[in-house]
Amino acid sequence: xxxxxxxxxxxxxxxxxxxxxxxxxxxxxxxxxxxxxxxxxxxxxxxxxxxxxxxxxxxxxxxxxxxxxxxxxxxxxxxxxxxxxxxxxxxxxxxxxxxxxxxxxxxxxxxxxxxxxxxxxxxxxxxxxxxxxxxxxxxxxxxxxxxxxxxxxxxxxxxxxxxxxxxxxxxxxxxxxxxxxxxxxxxxxxxxxxxxxxxxxxxxxxxxxxxxxxxxxxxxxxxxxxxxxxxxxxxxxxxxxxxxxxxxxxxxxxxxxxxxx
Numbered sequence: 001x002x003x004x005x006x007x008x009x010x011x012x013x014x015x016x017x018x019x020x021x022x023x024x025x026x027x028x029x030x031x032x033x034x035x036x037x038x039x040x041x042x043x044x045x046x047x048x049x050x051x052x053x054x055x056x057x058x059x060x061x062x063x064x065x066x067x068x069x070x071x072x073x074x075x076x077x078x079x080x081x082x083x084x085x086x087x088x089x090x091x092x093x094x095x096x097x098x099x100x101x102x103x104x105x106x107x108x109x110x111x112x113x114x115x116x117x118x119x120x121x122x123x124x125x126x127x128x129x130x131x132x133x134x135x136x137x138x139x140x141x142x143x144x145x146x147x148x149x150x151x152x153x154x155x156x157x158x159x160x161x162x163x164x165x166x167x168x169x170x171x172x173x174x175x176x177x178x179x180x181x182x183x184x185x186x187x188x189x190x191x192x193x194x195x196x197x198x199x200x201x202x203x204x205x206x207x208x209x210x211x212x213x214x215x216x217x218x219x220x221x222x223x224x225x226x227x228x229x230x231x232x233x234x235x236x237x238x239x240x241x242x243x244x245x246x247x248x249x250x251x252x253x254x255x256x257x258x259x260x261x
Contacts (some may be wrong), residue, residue, distance in 0.1 A: 055083045058093045062127045063100060065178045066120050069113065078107065094131055098124060115169035122171050122208070125163035125199035132161025132201060135254045143256065150258055152229035156222045156247075157255040162200035164211075164219055168192050172208055202251050209250065218243045219252060227259050 056079040060067050067075040082103050088096045101120035110116050146154065165171075170191065196216035198209045211219065218238050221231045231238060247253050 052080065052083055054093070055079065055088065055096065058096050059100065062097050063120055063123045064180065065123055065175050066100075066104075066116060068178045068180075069116060069119070069174075070110070078110070081107070094127075097127075100124065115167070115171060115174060118165070118167040118169055118171045119174055121163075121165055121167075122175055122197070122199065125165060126206065126208075129159075129161040129163065129199050129201045130206060132159070134203070135160050137251065138248060138253050138255065140248070146258075153227050153258045153260065154256050155225055155227050155259050156253045157257075158198075158219065158223055158252065159200045159202070159254045162198060162252075164216065164223060165197045165199060166216070167195050167197070170195065172197060172210065175208075198252065200252075209252075214238055214243050215246065218247065222247075222253070225259075 056076055059079050059082070060075065070078065082100065086099050086103070090096065101117045101124060104110055104120050105117040143154075172195065194213075196211040196213065198207075198211055198219060200207055200209075214237070217235055218231070218240075221235060221238075226234070228240065232240065
């Protein structure tokens with residue numbers, strides 16, 4: 001007799017690997033007439049279609065620009081390849097789709113769109129920032145009371161859900177020109193060259209900020225939890241007297257703590 005975990009495992013395989021052995025596991029073949037087996041497998045296919053449809057809808061809502069770039073039919077077919085290897089591990093569908101950019105990076109049929117994976121990274125960053133927790137602005141009064149020694153040990157924090165993205169393609173412009181309120185986006189010239197972006201939410205406003213190389217280095221160091229002293233030692237080219245006031249003025253730093261031994 002099949003145990004519950006064994007039946008669950010078979011059911012998972014039936015949905016994501018199209019293995020119909022679950023029919024035999026639940027209803028032995030000698031008890032099923034041919035027409036009953038057909039109905040059982042059809043019911044299984046309906047359940048599979050419902051699950052795949054739910055995941056595809058979730059991906060389409062998170063990656064609308066990718067869907068527009070690929071077209072609805074191609075996007076839906078692409079999801080059929082993505083979903084079997086990436087079943088949800090969370091009860092919240094807002095958590096689904098994190099690996100989509102990496103999947104696109106290695107999916108040969110979209111190789112003629114080399115910027116697509118980076119566009120997906122931008123859309124995932126937007127999605128996560130949109131649903132991130134609210135935050136208070138940086139407490140500059142508390143910051144001003146720190147001693148010079150304490151300032152060396154300070155670790156700044158980016159806004160909740162903020163993401164730093166590097167791309168060799170103008171993904172911000174691609175994203176902007178493919179919003180749903182633009183019927184016929186103008187032709188875009190894909191000029192190569194590094195772009196550094198920060199995607200985050202400031203109160204109710206979503207932002208995609210274009211960074212210069214020094215700002216990118218500084219915020220990347222912040223994102224890895226380095227102290228100011230560590231930043232000076234590992235990135236001497238960063239001019240803190242310039243980039244720190246810029247980061248504070250732009251709202252890129254929302255908190256801090258002291259790293260103690």
